[in-house]
Amino acid sequence: MCRMTPSVWWTWSGALAKWNDRDTSMTQLLRPHSLFAALVLGAVAMSSSVIAQSYPTRPVRIVVPFAAGGPADVYARFIGQRMADALGQPFVVENKPGAGSVIGTDAVAKSIPDGYTLLLMSNSQTVNETLIPNKPYALMRDFVAVAPINYSDLVLVTHPGTGIQNIADLIKRAQAQPGKLNYASSGPGTPYHMAAELFKSMAKIDVVHVPYKGSSGARSDVLGGQVDMMFDAVTTMAEQVKSGKVRAIATSGKQRSEVLPDVPTLSEAGVSGYEATIWLGLLAPKGTPKPVIDKLNEAVSKISSLPEVSQLWGKQGAVPMVMTPAVFDKYLLADVSKWAGVIKSANIKMD
Secondary structure (H helix, E strand, O other), X not given: OOOOOHHHHHHHHHHHHHHHOOOOOHHHHHHHHHHHHHHHHHHHHHHHHHHHHHOOOOOEEEEEOOOOOOHHHHHHHHHHHHHHXXXXXXXXXXXXXXXXXXXXXXXXXXXXXXXXXXXXXXXXXXXXXXXXXXXXXXXXXXXXXXXXXXXXXXXXXXXXXXXXXXXXXXXXHHHHOOOOOEEEEOOOOOHHXXXXXXXXXXXXXXXXXXXXXXXXXHHHHHHOOXXXXXXXXXXXXXXXXXXXXXXXEEEOOOOOOOOOOOOOEHHHHOOOOOOOOEEEEEEEEOOOOHHHHHHHHHHHHHHHHOHHHHHHHHHOOEEEOOOOHHHHHHHHHHHHHHHHHHHHHHOOOOO
């Protein structure tokens, strides 16, 4: 144990007295340090501004943690090409699928936060925050929001053999015969699965989940009548609906889909407040300079706001999303919370 000698004690007491003396104010003591801090902060701000003005000076990588050819990959390439035109450097898409998007997402989390590595994300990542708790990264800790891109509606379809005509029929049947009806999905934790579980929770019904390893098998069995229903992408199912192979009873967005404008939304049809879409956005590693984030956000927002882009995406069942980084960050937090509640209430586990 360290003891103070009398001389040390008086020296310390004198220092305290001097500190408290009315002629020695806190402002006087800290003024040199405050000036230095202000100079440092000013230099950092100027440096960030210079970086943003010249950014990018080399190719930018957009990591897509999903397989090539899917919607996320297609829209990443679309945005990347137009960002290259706007900012004067290539935006190169790199697919890193695996482990339910964890492999590619982790690679970006560990990248240098300089604006030259971005993540193309979907709501799969916000679902994974709860569904895969032992990931090597945390979404809101290790990333910063850049910009959303777009969202796409889902459609709830039933096989004609069920005799279900609309949402009211479905809910009435499910309540009268709990566990009798079933639905297909492309696997646990996928947007199609989560959309169905949210519907079950909000409608207070019991419908059995039949998971598949991919959408094609699930879709085939609904078309063949082996499974009663499923949530699927609007554009994928639109032709099957028009041909009468399945019946579209509701779409999943806030507004009716341009692809199936005669089909009501779930909220319209009686499940008030329901919304479950597949959306895409860009993130960057935490620590990426804010001026760079703002420059990227401005570029993506301008692209998404072009009338020709809106028309093209509308034909594909997608709707542009435009938000500032701060608003997108809040959107991510809300989405993580939303799906956490569904996962916990339905006791969903990864196989």
